[in-house]
Amino acid sequence: MEEKRLCTNCNYENESEANFCEHCGSKISETCPKCWIKKGQPYNCHYNDCPGYKLFILEKSKS
Numbered sequence: 402m403e404e405k406r407l408c409t410n411c412n413y414e415n416e417s418e419a420n421f422c423e424h425c426g427s428k429i430s431e432t433c434p435k436c437w438i439k440k441g442q443p444y445n446c447h448y449n450d451c452p453g454y455k456l457f458i459l460e461k462s463k464s
Contacts, residue, residue: 406430421451 405414406429413424420433428449436444438456446452452459 426450 404417406417406419407414408422408425408427408429410427411422411425413422415423415429418435419429420435420437421428428451432443432445434443435441436446438444438446438452438454446456446459448459
């Protein structure tokens, strides 16, 4: 049986690979175990909503 990830915001049971809640969009854990922007590597962008491809611009502006 596949393990589910419970959203702390709305208690929705998400797929085990989900980084964000499929129901409310909240970030499920501090570090995304498989960040799709970082090519599947664990990563914490420090954003509550996934910045998507904007992440590269946001990171560049920090440096």
